[in-house]
Amino acid sequence: MVSLPFLLLAGALVVAASFVLAWPLRAQRGLFFGVVVAIPVLALSLYRVVGTPAGLEPAQRETPRTLADAVARLEADLERDPRQAEGWRLLGRAYREQERVGEARDAFARAAKLAPDDVGAQLEYAESRAQADPRLHFDEEATAILERILRDDPRQERARLFLGIARRQAGRNAEAAETWEPLLDRLGPEAAAGLREQIELARKDGGLAPLDRAVAEAPEAAAAGGVRIRVALDPEFAARVRLDPRASVFVIARIPDGPPMPVAAQKRSVAELPLSLTLDDGDSPMPTQKLSQLREVEILARISASGNAMPREGDIASEAVRIALPSSDTVELTLGAGD
Known part of the structure; x- marks a missing residue:
């Protein structure tokens, strides 16, 4: 009182x-x-x-001591103001931790409805529908969400992985293999090997020929002069700093000791971290200066709160990594290390 x-x-x-x-x-x-x-x-x-x-009330000013206390506090807050998309996502994650999968699905549904353009909210909702299903299957609604996300942005790797699973569960084996295959040159060796095995099974069940082994074992990105990159946040930095999930992440290849203008770049968001991608000639802002024409490049990533591709004070950048081209290795970039 x-x-x-x-x-x-x-x-x-x-x-x-x-x-x-x-x-x-x-x-x-x-x-x-x-x-x-x-x-x-x-x-x-x-x-x-x-x-x-x-x-x-004093109880409202005290820090919750258990997950159950935090859930009760969050439930009360959302009852007072149900228009908080992030609040519903937090509640969905808490319910999921408590293995209350049906309630988690319903909470994620509220978040997805409030934030129809938020890819993270839509992905969590689609995944929660599968987790709440007795057979752990992606239903028609979840599949439609994943298809829409990939149609808007084919680079969304989690959506591509989930959609492949959904199509495989539905018996659409050839489509599942086709959905998964672009991920092979974006994953690390172990993950790619596991996914390649699933693709081969899907292709077999779908009446398709096996993957060409040369292509499977030597990613086409290297042959085309592309560079595979993985970007992640430093764990200690991520634990200390709360970043805006909408902040831009620029992944850049540039000429070492040359002008700041990138020869290839992609723009992603903090919400996608950690992420894997491939920079190639299609990412070049200058058609006369292509990545595949260079013998050496410098790779780095930068979080830009302003959303501007050019460096600004306050940006969070990784260490630049210099590599020789062509390269079949994956360049590992860490944001926030040492900050």
Whole structure:
């Protein structure tokens, strides 16, 4: 309960303020006392409608000690204001930790409805539908969400992975293999080997010929002068700093000791980290200066709060890595190391 002294003090302050505001009307005694009474009543009514009276309770000011306490606090907050997309996502993750998969799906559904253009919210909702399914299958609605995400941005790797699973579960084996294959040159050796095995099975079940072994074992990115890159946040930095998930992440290849203009670049977001990608000639901003024409490049990543590709004060950059081309290795970039 809110303490009595606090209530008395707050009430006295409101009454005093109402006297000050009504003082110019003192010549009209009826109107004067009417205003003095009306202002506290209106203030209390307005606070109960748009304020957070529960926030005055001591329990609301204490840090939750358990996940159950945090969930209860979040549930109460969302009951007061259900328009918080991020709040519903947090609640969905908490429910998932508690293995309340049906309630997690419903919470993610609320978030997805509130943020229809947020790829992260849509992905979590699609995944939660599969997790809540007794057979762990992606249903038609989840599949439609994944198809829409990939149609808008074919580089969304999680959506591509999930969509391949959804199509495989639905018996659309050839389509599943086709969906997964672009991921092979974006993954590390172990992950690529595991996915390649699943692709071969899907191709076999779909009546397709096996993958060409030369292509499977020597990624086409290297043959075309492309560079495979993996970008991640430094764990200690990620634990200390809260980044805007919408902030831009630029992954850049440039000429060593040359002009700052990149010879290839992609723009992603913090929400996608960690991410794997391939820079190639298709990412070059200058058709006369292609990545495949160079013998050596410098690779780096940078988080830009301004969304500008050119460096700005306050940007968070990785160490630049110099490599010789062509290269079949994956360049590992870490953002925030040493910051």
